[in-house]
Amino acid sequence: MPSLGADMEAGTLVEWKVHAGDAVTHGDIVAEVETEKGLIEIEIFESGVVERLLVQEGEKVPVGSVLALIRGTGVAVSAPEPEALPEPTAVPPASVGVPPPAPEASPTTRRPVSPLARRRAAEFGVDLATVTGSGEAGAVTVADVERTTGPGSAPIPPPARTPAPTADQTAAMRHAIGAAMAKSKREIPHYYLATAIDMSGALAWLEAENLARPVTDRLLSSVLLLRAVALAVRDVPEMNGYWIDGAFQPGKAVHIGVAISLRTGGLIAPAIHDVDRMSIDDLSRHLLDLVKRARAGVLRSSEISDATITVTNLGEQGVETVFGVIYPPQVALVGFGAITEQPRAVHGMIGVRPMLAATLAADHRASDGHRGGRFLAAIDRLLQTPEAL
Amino acid sequence: MTREELRALVLRALAGVAPEVDLAAIDPSASLRDQYDLDSVDFLNFIVQLHADTGVDIPERDYPKLATLDDCVAYLSRTLAGRG
Numbered sequence: 001m002p003s004l005g006a007d008m009e010a011g012t013l014v015e016w017k018v019h020a021g022d023a024v025t026h027g028d029i030v031a032e033v034e035t036e037k038g039l040i041e042i043e044i045f046e047s048g049v050v051e052r053l054l055v056q057e058g059e060k061v062p063v064g065s066v067l068a069l070i071r072g073t074g075v076a077v078s079a080p081e082p083e084a085l086p087e088p089t090a091v092p093p094a095s096v097g098v099p100p101p102a103p104e105a106s107p108t109t110r111r112p113v114s115p116l117a118r119r120r121a122a123e124f125g126v127d128l129a130t131v132t133g134s135g136e137a138g139a140v141t142v143a144d145v146e147r148t149t150g151p152g153s154a155p156i157p158p159p160a161r162t163p164a165p166t167a168d169q170t171a172a173m174r175h176a177i178g179a180a181m182a183k184s185k186r187e188i189p190h191y192y193l194a195t196a197i198d199m200s201g202a203l204a205w206l207e208a209e210n211l212a213r214p215v216t217d218r219l220l221s222s223v224l225l226l227r228a229v230a231l232a233v234r235d236v237p238e239m240n241g242y243w244i245d246g247a248f249q250p251g252k253a254v255h256i257g258v259a260i261s262l263r264t265g266g267l268i269a270p271a272i273h274d275v276d277r278m279s280i281d282d283l284s285r286h287l288l289d290l291v292k293r294a295r296a297g298v299l300r301s302s303e304i305s306d307a308t309i310t311v312t313n314l315g316e317q318g319v320e321t322v323f324g325v326i327y328p329p330q331v332a333l334v335g336f337g338a339i340t341e342q343p344r345a346v347h348g349m350i351g352v353r354p355m356l357a358a359t360l361a362a363d364h365r366a367s368d369g370h371r372g373g374r375f376l377a378a379i380d381r382l383l384q385t386p387e388a389l
Numbered sequence: 390m391t392r393e394e395l396r397a398l399v400l401r402a403l404a405g406v407a408p409e410v411d412l413a414a415i416d417p418s419a420s421l422r423d424q425y426d427l428d429s430v431d432f433l434n435f436i437v438q439l440h441a442d443t444g445v446d447i448p449e450r451d452y453p454k455l456a457t458l459d460d461c462v463a464y465l466s467r468t469l470a471g472r473g
Contacts, residue, residue, distance in 0.1 A: 210449050215440040218449065220429050263426050264409050288437070291430040296408050316428050 001055075001065045002042065004035050004304045005180065011035050012060040013067065022050045024070065029300065031067065036176035037268060038169075042301040048072025173266035184328050188243070189364040192323060195376045197383055198346075199339050199354045205386040221339070222313050223284045225379075227389040229311055229334050230254045230275035232378035238367040239332040239360075239375050240308045248331065248366040253277075257307030257327065258287065260294045269327060270299050271307035280389055315339060315356070324361035331363035332372075334379070390443070390469060392462055399461045402438035406431040417458040443469065 001011050012034040018024055024044050031042040051069040055061055184190075202224055210218050233240040233254050241251040254276040257269035272278075272286045293299055310327050315338035322335025337357040344353040358379055362372045382389060390398070400412050407425045421427060427435070436447050439461070445468050447455065455461045 207449075215437055215446055218433060220433060222429070263407065288430060288434050291428075292406060292434050295406065295431070 001033070001061050001063050001067060002301050002305060003063045004033070004037065004040055004301060005176070008035055008063055010060055010062045011040075013055045013057055014039060015057055016053055018050050018053075018068075020050050020052055024048065024050060033301070035304075036172045037304060038173070038297050038299070040299055040301050040304050042067075044070070046070050046072075170265035173262075173268075177267055180327060181325050184325050188326050188328060188331075190326060190361050191364050191369055191372065192359065192361050193369060193372045193376055194321060194357055194359045195373075195380060196342075197356045197358050197380045198344065199356045199383065202383050202386040203339070203354055217281060217284075219280065219284050220287070222336075223280060223287060224383060224386055224389055225313065225336055226256055226258070226272070226275055226287070226311060227280055227283060228379045228382040229309070230256060230278075231382050231389070232375055233276065233309065235378040236367075236371050236375040238371055239362060241331060241366075242308070242329040243331050243363055243366055244329050251308030253308065255306050255308045257310035257330070258290060259310060259312035260291055262294070268294055268299070268304075269307060269310050269312075270294060270303035273302070273306075309334070311336070321357045322359050324359065326361055326363055331366040332375075333361045335359040335361070390466075392466055395443075395462045395465050396458070398442050399439065399458060399465070402435050402442065403458075405438055406434045415458055420456045421458065421461075422456070439465065445469065445472075 001013075004011065014032045014034050016031050018028070018030045024030060025047045026045055028044050029041045030044045030050075033040050033042050048070040049072055051071040053068045055065065055067050061067075199221070203221065206219055206221060206224065213219070233251075237250055238248065240254055242249045253274050255271040255273045256275045257271045259267060259269045261267050270290055272283065272290060275283060278286070290299075290303070307327070307330065309330055310324075310333045312322055312324055312333060313336040314322050315336055318338050320337045320340065322337055324333035324335045326333045335358070337359075339354045339356045341352050342355040343350055344355065345351075346353070358376055360372050360376055362375075400415070403410070403415075403421065403425070404412060407427065410425050416424060421435075422432060425431075432452070436452070436455070439455075440446060443465055445465055447464075451464070454464050
């Protein structure tokens, strides 16, 4: 069971996409796992033949449990492991599926209900108020729902339209966000920097490009911003990576987490991989696809777990300046606000320019303001030559 | 394509970028971006889907002409007729 976030302790295997005897190659989606972040597609990072599936569908196992054996590699594989998170270890059978204690659970607070549990409850017509939760913080899990449905119960037919997530699903996601952000605020000594970037060159370039491009190849300004962040990391690598066990581990690649606000409530920051080595067109396609899949609730395990730095863009809400909270174990978050016309003195002349407030929230254990300043300056410099991005 | 077919096509494209919305309750004369809180990525995905379904290449400067459901149907209908 891969760790799909710093705060994840266990996950429920919902569905196997492969069977014993199937050949698998690196990057294949082999299973779906349910977490507080929703259903996640698990990719495999090994190639070979599936020898045996060790975890049953519907079973909840702790992070690090071996899910399946793959022949051809000679090792037990527990699916993708983010480079900086703890190594998976085989868990003794006795401990599999035993939920950890939930000290924060309080009878007066609303219990989180995992999305799959909510779905299963709806299928079987189970009233969630009657279900005892055994998950973290008293969360209601699929197993809890299924315990209340006796043998012989049949699912009621699904509605025609995919229902919007319920208040309980939203509550489960809020719980996950709250846990990660509380950890961040508790443990990470943040420092904050801001700079104003003149976007006239970048916007003029975009407008000219988009005039010449068909719909399918059109670029958004956010693509330029993501590229600039990815390339600025080369100048200041201390912004990219993880703080784990009292030490900074530089990211081996630049995987940018893109904060996406879900309209149903909540927030998710899946990663686009290797943004520094990608063309602007590939990045654009990846971004469009990622947002679409995030809205539909089908993200992949590697996207959920291995961002090395996060970018949040709140400009469309009219926000001028973002003061970010770092997503642990990452060490930096770049915030972009709205591009607004501002009076600006350039070469002794005052003119009106489209200005963008770029901010950095960074981990003081991993870097200092001087380096953070260099990082923002690099982003600014890169955006002045958009054709090179 | 009839206006009814175009309307269905626009609603399908919208469902693709905003699967959680209740399309039955759509206000055809209200801004889609405001009604459904679409961001620029969602809107571009929407335009790309309209292009894939109709072949109409919608230039960026025409985006304001696609603000509402009624606008979209009128724009596509006009453009397809002009082409035919």
